[in-house]
Amino acid sequence: MNQKGFGLKEFIIIISITFICILIITSLYKSIVPTADITNEKTKETVSYKDLENKLEKAAERYQNDTYSANASDKNIWELSYDFLKEKKYIDTLIDPKTDKECTGYVEFIQDGAIISYKPFLKCEASYQTKGYNSENNMKTSD
Numbered sequence: 001m002n003q004k005g006f007g008l009k010e011f012i013i014i015i016s017i018t019f020i021c022i023l024i025i026t027s028l029y030k031s032i033v034p035t036a037d038i039t040n041e042k043t044k045e046t047v048s049y050k051d052l053e054n055k056l057e058k059a060a061e062r063y064q065n066d067t068y069s070a071n072a073s074d075k076n077i078w079e080l081s082y083d084f085l086k087e088k089k090y091i092d093t094l095i096d097p098k099t100d101k102e103c104t105g106y107v108e109f110i111q112d113g114a115i116i117s118y119k120p121f122l123k124c125e126a127s128y129q130t131k132g133y134n135s136e137n138n139m140k141t142s143d
Contacts, residue, residue: 059091060107096124
């Protein structure tokens with residue numbers, strides 16, 4: 001009897017090839033993405049660049065909650081620099097886990113009506129830079 005179609009052997013081969021492709025793609029992705037966790041040799045603390053961006057964003061949010069008041073119908077965009085937030089004691093020093101040097105950055109604070117959003121931009125020397133980072137915005141501060 002001549003049957004056409006997949007048998008058990010063919011099915012196992014296809015699953016195996018798919019699994020190997022997934023492993024290869026995953027390993028390539030991990031080697032390319034710079035936001036992977038990095039262990040700081042001095043503190044033995046595991047930190048990612050995403051963690052540093054989140055700290056910057058949370059500091060801007062705390063600053064906004066403490067100081068900002070405007071009409072909810074306004075559309076406003078500000079940039080809060082990392083240095084400004086650090087000076088006002090809303091954030092501690094952001095250290096690059098690869099080089100142990102201080103990072104720089106800013107947060108775009110955007111109000112569109114009642115919706116408020118924050119977009120952190122971080123630069124850690126040659127190790128990492130958030131996509132869309134603009135070094136001119138890094139110098140701006142708000143009061």
